[in-house]
Amino acid sequence: MTTVKIQRLGQQGDGVAEGPLYVPLTLPGETVSGTFEGNNLYDVRIEVSSDQRVSAPCPHFRSCGGCQLQHANDKFIEEFKNNIITTALDLQGLKTYVRPILTSPDRSRRRASYSARRTKKAAMVGFHGRKSETILPVPFCILLKPELIDAQPVAEALAIVGASRKVALTVKVTNSMEGLDVAVIKGKPLDGPLRISLAALCEKYRLARLTWDDELIGMRHPPIQSMGKALVAPPPGAFLQATEHGQKVLTDLVREIVGDSKIIADLFAGCGTFALPLSENAEVFAFESVPDMVTALDAGWRQTAGLKRLVSEVRDLFKRPLLPDELSRFGAVVIDPPRVGAAAQIAELAQSRVKIIAHVSCNPQTFARDARVLCDAGYILDWVQPLDQFRWSSHVELVGAFRLA
Numbered sequence: 002m003t004t005v006k007i008q009r010l011g012q013q014g015d016g017v018a019e020g021p022l023y024v025p026l027t028l029p030g031e032t033v034s035g036t037f038e039g040n041n042l043y044d045v046r047i048e049v050s051s052d053q054r055v056s057a058p059c060p061h062f063r064s065c066g067g068c069q070l071q072h073a074n075d076k077f078i079e080e081f082k083n084n085i086i087t088t089a090l091d092l093q094g095l096k097t098y099v100r101p102i103l104t105s106p107d108r109s110r111r112r113a114s115y116s117a118r119r120t121k122k123a124a125m126v127g128f129h130g131r132k133s134e135t136i137l138p139v140p141f142c143i144l145l146k147p148e149l150i151d152a153q154p155v156a157e158a159l160a161i162v163g164a165s166r167k168v169a170l171t172v173k174v175t176n177s178m179e180g181l182d183v184a185v186i187k188g189k190p191l192d193g194p195l196r197i198s199l200a201a202l203c204e205k206y207r208l209a210r211l212t213w214d215d216e217l218i219g220m221r222h223p224p225i226q227s228m229g230k231a232l233v234a235p236p237p238g239a240f241l242q243a244t245e246h247g248q249k250v251l252t253d254l255v256r257e258i259v260g261d262s263k264i265i266a267d268l269f270a271g272c273g274t275f276a277l278p279l280s281e282n283a284e285v286f287a288f289e290s291v292p293d294m295v296t297a298l299d300a301g302w303r304q305t306a307g308l309k310r311l312v313s314e315v316r317d318l319f320k321r322p323l324l325p326d327e328l329s330r331f332g333a334v335v336i337d338p339p340r341v342g343a344a345a346q347i348a349e350l351a352q353s354r355v356k357i358i359a360h361v362s363c364n365p366q367t368f369a370r371d372a373r374v375l376c377d378a379g380y381i382l383d384w385v386q387p388l389d390q391f392r393w394s395s396h397v398e399l400v401g402a403f404r405l406a
Contacts, residue, residue: 003037004048006030010081014069014395018042025131026063026072028053053077058107059143066131067144068393079104079389082397086387089369095376102387102397105244110144110390111176112241115153117160118169124160126153126172136169144392148176155183155206162198163188163213173238175224180209182224184237188213212237229278231308233301236293240271247390247398251361252278254386254400255335258359259283262332268318268346269337273298275361279335280311286331290317322346328353335359342367344374351378358403365399372401379406 005018007027016027024042027033032049035042047054057063057071070078079102087099116136117126127138142150156172163185164170171186189195191213203211203219210220215237223234226241229252235241242248255275259265263283267276270287272294279285280302289295295313302311316323318338322345328334334355336343340363350358351374358375362368372382383402390398 002034003042004032004034005042006032010395012085012395025069028073028077060141061137061139064130065127065137065139065142066129066133067139067142069395071393075104078393081395082389083387085395085397086365086385086399089365090372090385093369093373095369095372095382097382097401098384100384100386102389103250104389104392105246107143107392108146109244109246110149111146111244113145113149113152113174115156115172115174116169117156117164117172119160119164119166124157124164126156126160146176148181149174152181152183155181155202155208158202158206159183159185159188159199162202163195165189175235175241177209177224177226178232179222179225180207182210182235182237183208184212186214186238191216210237226272228273228301229281231273231277231280231301231305233272233277233297235272235297236291239291239294239297242274243390247388248274250388251275251398251400255279255359255361258400258402259333259335259357262357264330264332266323266328266331266334267337268323268334269339269343270295270298270313271337273301275335275337276311276313277301277305277308280308282309284310285312287311287313288316288318288323289313290315290319318343318346322349324349325353328355331355333357333359335361337361338367340364340367342371344371347371347374351375351380354405356405360401360403361398362401363396363398365397368399368401372403375403380404381406 007016007018007029009017009029011017016024028051030051033045033047035045053074055074062071115126125136127136130137152174160170168187173184175182199218209222209224211218225232265279265283265285267287270276270289276285276287292315295315299313380403386400388398
């Protein structure tokens with residue numbers, strides 16, 4: 002047995018001892034023992050526990066791979082996530098005011114991705130176990146909205162009729178205003194009998210929509226999501242903010258930053274999370290690379306009365322970023338790139354002299370990298386607002402407010 006003292010948490014939420022040695026489900030200051038293998042400690046026993054340690058609220062925590070931090074109290078988690086952001090900024094030589102973190106409540110996640118495997122007699126549905134390919138049933142998950150917990154029998158039924166014994170289905174479930182929107186990946190090839198069986202399940206469980214490897218099986222109602230005053234039916238499996246709380250927080254923050262700007266660009270616009278609410282008060286130009294998402298955004302705008310002009314365009318901003326002369330007409334820009342950031346587009350923004358930039362990010366490291374470029378070009382980062390939509394995980398999102406000096 003090896004005994005070590007945990008010095009800090011790594012960015013994935015594991016405890017880190019001297020070496021480095023990684024020890025999951027531990028906290029700084031704890032003394033732990035276990036079996037040493039490579040850079041990891043297994044069969045861990047807590048010898049001296051931290052006063053930040055609490056009993057996990059979820060019965061699945063120790064075996065489920067969905068959460069990393071339920072053994073820590075809320076104050077510790079908030080400080081840990083804030084520190085991820087401040088450390089990323091420090092490494093780029095940036096200082097700004099980091100607001101207190103805002104956290105989505107438990108049982109508020111509106112989308113989930115279940116694994117479903119057919120067995121000899123039925124099927125098994127759940128999430129993957131901690132650092133394992135084993136599927137763990139999670140009937141009492143405290144992250145998900147009750148509607149998503151109730152979707153587990155749906156995933157089981159889909160696996161029974163449409164999964165092979167060798168490959169597990171991925172069943173993406175999103176709660177919409179009209180019921181469950183279900184998108185299945187890695188299913189059996191569609192044939193006549195399977196299509197009939199799947200259509201029957203769509204009716205039986207009163208699903209808003211069911212797609213099978215991108216092919217529509219049935220849609221009883223468009224799976225509507227609210228984006229400001231507009232109602233949008235995103236394409237199957239499309240990106241959507243994890244919680245309604247998180248979407249509202251992000252929208253309010255973006256509105257705060259852009260203020261009374263009259264013409265706004267929304268870059269990486271998705272289905273209109275920001276473009277549609279902003280069009281209630283300003284003219285908006287939205288750019289997104291996925292055609293189906295642009296179609297959904299445009300339909301949401303056309304079907305909503307009282308919105309100002311909104312022009313949407315299919316454009317890959319990684320390959321064809323907006324150039325300074327194209328950006329010059331905008332009073333403010335909203336940018337919400339994927340985790341890799343938007344280095345090419347940020348470089349053009351830095352030269353554009355746009356007065357206001359609202360930067361939404363799901364990766365503090367790439368945000369800090371891009372913020373450094375903007376600040377070097379004369380922008381001031383007034384504040385950063387952390388947001389925790391992925392409670393008890395090591396993941397954190399943020400919004401940064403930039404203005405031209």
